[in-house]
Amino acid sequence: MKKIVILFSGDGFNAQNIVQSLHKKECFVTCGITNNKDARGIEKLTLLGVKTEVLQHVDFDSRESFDAELVKLINSYAPDLVVLSGFMRILSSVFTSNIKAINLHPSLLPKYKGAKAIERSFAGESDRCGVSVHWVSSELDGGDIILQKEFIRSENETLESFSKKIKELEYELMPKAIVKVFSEE
Numbered sequence: 001m002k003k004i005v006i007l008f009s010g011d012g013f014n015a016q017n018i019v020q021s022l023h024k025k026e027c028f029v030t031c032g033i034t035n036n037k038d039a040r041g042i043e044k045l046t047l048l049g050v051k052t053e054v055l056q057h058v059d060f061d062s063r064e065s066f067d068a069e070l071v072k073l074i075n076s077y078a079p080d081l082v083v084l085s086g087f088m089r090i091l092s093s094v095f096t097s098n099i100k101a102i103n104l105h106p107s108l109l110p111k112y113k114g115a116k117a118i119e120r121s122f123a124g125e126s127d128r129c130g131v132s133v134h135w136v137s138s139e140l141d142g143g144d145i146i147l148q149k150e151f152i153r154s155e156n157e158t159l160e161s162f163s164k165k166i167k168e169l170e171y172e173l174m175p176k177a178i179v180k181v182f183s184e185e
Contacts, residue, residue, distance in 0.1 A: 002027040002182050005079040007101075008034050009085035012041015014085040014104060014170055015050035019048045021175040027182065030077040033070070035089055048154060057089060067094035074099060082179060083137060085174065088115075093138050101136040102181060103143070104174050106166045108150055113141035122162045127153045129162070131169040147177045 004027050008015045015032055023029045034046040034051045043053045055073055060066035071094065074082055082101035095101075108118040109132040112124070121129050131149030137141035149169050153162060 001082040001155045003030045003075050003078065004028070004081045004083050004178065005030055005074050006032045006045075006083045006085050008032060008038055008039060008041045008085050009088040010027060010041065010086050011034045011114060012039060012044045012086070013167070014174060015041050016044040016048065017171045018083060018085060018175055018178065019045060019050055023048070023050065026175075026179050027080075030079055035066075035087070041086075063090070067092045071095055071098045074171045080185075081178065082136075083174070083178060090140055091136065096136055096138045099136070102133055102146060102177060103136050103141070104170055104177075105132045105134065105141050106170065108132060108148055109141055109145060118163055118166055119159065121166075122153070122157070122159050129153050129166075131166060131173050133173055146180060147173055149173050 006015045006018060006029060019029050029050050032041065032050050034042060034054055035057045037054045037056055041065060042100045045052050054060035055070055057066045082099050084101055084103040105117060107121045108128065108130045112120045128150050130148055133146045135146065151165055
């Protein structure tokens, strides 16, 4: 069975969804790694029986030194794939040149790369909005697209209802993308 490691920084809702959808079915989640000792996702994954590790970026003097330690930690689990699921770090080439990883992004890439993508997409001119899963590369949110799904923003949309639609698409799309990656190998 293929093994994955999930990287997350916050609430861990997408990480939890991946575990509930795929763990011990389509793949084995060997570990969840967070850069935030207070991440609520730690409890979620622990309750689902998935080991978690904390590696705080604030303990390192550079992005590259953190990424080097992260690569070592990931490799200790020998995953077939690393899944970034709300991992709020810009990764250096130390990571991107050594780890096979995919990322979930809450916009129709290449639009709205980087932070605050939901808010920027909501405020954008296009009514075509959505979610992307892409390969992690040295360019921020610039790797090849694996899957995208879109919806049309309604005229009376609020940021709250818009964010809810984005989250629903994220929950649907990431497990499908993981299965797709493994089926194409």
